[in-house]
Amino acid sequence: MSATIDLDESGRLAHRRTMLAMEKRFGGGLLLTGVWYWTSIIFASIVIAVLQSRFSVLEGGTLQYVLGSTRWFLFTMGMIxxxxxxxxxxxxxxxxxxxxxxxxxxALYVGLANGIMAAALVTAEGLTWNALGWDWQFRQGLVPGGSFIVDAASETLVLATYILIGTLLPAGFQRLGAWGGSFWILALLAIALFVDWSVHSGYIFGWDPLVGAGTARTLLGLGGGVLAVAVTAFAVDRFYRDMPLRPALG
Amino acid sequence: MSLDPFGARLDDVAVRYSTSWRVTQQGTFSKATGGIALDGATSLFPAGAITGLLGRNGAGKTTLLSLLAGFRRPTAGTVRVGPEGSEQDPFENPAIVSGVQLVREAGDVLTDEKVSATLKHYAAARPRWDSDYADRLLDLFELDVRKTPSALSRGKRSALGATIGLAARAPLTIFDEVYLGMDAPTRYAFYDELLKDYAEHPRTIILSSHLVEESERLFEHVVVVDRGRILLAEPADDMRGRGTSLTGNADAVARLAAGHRLLHRQELGPTAMVTVEGPLTDEEAAEAADSGVAIGSVPLQDLFVHLTSTTARKESER
Known part of the structure; x- marks a missing residue:
């Protein structure tokens, strides 16, 4: 009986300890590579801005052209x-x-950290451009002209979804085989398109034809983002919960 | 928190692999073909003992060990692991798998990060991890923690696995061919350290090995797997007493061996040497003495070879 009680207690502690170790390894790895990524993005944005100003082809800021790569970077890192x-x-x-x-x-806290970083950079770019007297605009986002909190929340949801989609791609091949895994990519692509569309974070049009700008559109957009995260999280749970770790036959 | 040593039991376990795709650590996809790894395996791994798991390549040893560590489920049958009297299914059971340390041949380390990163991860995840002991083992095996495992030689990578297995102090510690690439002094240092730490921190240890001759002194219990089935599971001393060698005149040896299962036979002119299963009776021993036939014991390795050799299999099927 005492062994059973010890086992129950050690099981609870083990779950928490290994979850935190996993979080540190996976999330920590994503954050560490994120430092390099954002350094490159800021450098690239400055170079583009300088070149654009030199040749007088400035078109309302540079971040909107480079921010889209964040999701694909995190998608790839998640997969690896x-x-x-x-x-x-x-x-x-x-x-x-x-x-x-x-x-x-x-996925949530890495999404949040990167989402805040993206929103902060957009805000900083807007302030810099205005201070320099340059024309600045940000065509994406649920709120016209941008809103730090909504932009950060939107990016968080998009990036969390993309990280989880990245982890689901190899799982699809392992669980569904070569053909099933290939079709699974299409399903993952549909979720990616949906979250982009819902929070209007990419080039895909958002809710404008259905709902005008305002609180309702913001809530609908963020709700769509939450739905995308929930669907991918559910799929991650289904695909990994009984994933066999196959040894070489021996 | 300390837990009693874990025992393990398999009942009529089968594992069949289907063809599947998997992602390698390099991010590429590879196709794994299907096959039968275990077929009706039933065995006991007693708690608080060192068990030697023996079997030829492809016999199913690695699959069997993966089941004990909860790396996969059996296709059929049951697997139970845990303290005596509280054994449970290890699959997705945090209380059980946190008490099982399987050191696989593949390593399960962060190949492209420093050795210290891998050790930090195990220290964070393993409840009984002994960092001081891990440091002493790193010194013993002369491992540089600033190097990445991919930059280490095969033997040093194996030594890293041995360090992880010993420092984890898991109630069930499993080494799957951990000696690969190790030179003889390192292997013997590992065996000595294993015995020393086992005496100071009693636990259950399963050692899968092809180097039977040099590791048999460690075994208190032996399990032999052959073609997915458990050929025998018994105390090592019982197994050592299983084989008898008879050397002498070919006709006399043949007469004495007639009532026994023949495991191996070698002839050189009029002289024959055979290995038979089981001991001789007193009458047979007297007859052997009269006819000048020498009776000897059979080393564990020879017995293992004879029991699992293709020839022995064919002869026993005859």
């Missing part, structure tokens, strides 16, 4: 890191359940 992290996580005494929990939490 998940392949490395799952065997390590299981070998260090974790379960798939704590892996999925760590993955989901990482």
């Amino acid at each position: 890191l998940v392949a490395v992290t799952l065997p390590l996580h299981l070998a260090s005494g974790g379960t798939r359940s704590s892996f999925v929990a760590g993955l989901f939490r990482s």
Whole structure:
């Protein structure tokens, strides 16, 4: 009986400990590479701005042309890191359940950190452009002219969705085979398009034909983003919860 | 928190792989073909003992160990792991898998980050991780924590696996061919350290090895897997007593071996040496002495070779 009680207690502690270790590894890895990524993005934005001003072809800011790469960067990193992290996580005494929990939490806080960074850069760019007397505009986003909080929330939802989609791509091939995995990419692409469309974070048109700018559109857009995160999180749970780790036959 | 050593039990376990795709650590896809790895395997791994898991390449050892660590589910049958009397299914069971440390041949390390990063991860995830002991082992195996595992030699990578396995102090510690690439002094240092730490921190250890001759001194229990089935699972001393060698005149040896299962036979002119299963009776021993046939014991490695050799299999099927 005492062994059973000890096991129950150690099970609860083990779940939390391995989830946090997974979060540190996966989320920490994404944040660390994010530092390099954002350094490159800021450098690229400044170079583009300088070149545009030299040749007088400034067209309302540079960030809107480079921010779209963030999601694909995190998508790729998610795809690569998940392949490395799952065997390590299981070998260090974790379960798939704590892996999925760590993955989901990482996607949210990495999305949030990058979302805040993106919104802060957009705000900073707007202030700089106005101070220099240059024409500045940001065509994306749910709020015309931009809103730090809404932009940060939108980017967070988009980036969290893309990170989770990245982790789902290899899982699709492993669980559904070559053909199934190929069709699975189309399903993932549909979710990616939906979240872009919903929060109007890319070039795909948002809610404008259905709802005019205002609180309702903002809430609908963010609600769509939350739905995309929820759907991908559900898929991550289904695909990874009983994922076998296959050894070489031996 | 300390837990009693874990035991493990498999009942009629089968594992069949289907063809699948997987992503490698390099981010590329590779196709894995299907096959039967285990077929009706039933065995016991006693708690608080060192068990040697023996089997030829492709016998199903790695798959069996993956089941114990909850890396996968069996296709059929049941797997139970845990303290004696509280064994549970390890799959997705945090209480059980957090007490099982499987060190695979593949390593399960961060190949492109410094060794210290891998050790930090295990320290964060493993409840009984002993950092001081890990440092001592790194010194013993002369491992540079500033290098990446991909920059280490095969032997040093194996030593890193051995360090992880020992420093984790898991109630069930499993080494799957952990010696690969290690030179003889490092292997013997590992065996000595394993025994020393096992005595100071009792736990269950399963050692899968092809180097039977040099590791058999560690075994208290032996499980032999052959073509997905458990050929035998018993105390090592019982297994050592399983084989008897008879050397002498070919006709006399043949007469004595007649009532026994023949495991191996070698002839050189009029002299024959055979290995038979089980001990001789007193009458047979007396007859052997009369006819000048020498009776000997069979080393564990030879017995393992004879039991799992294709020839022995064909002869027993005859």
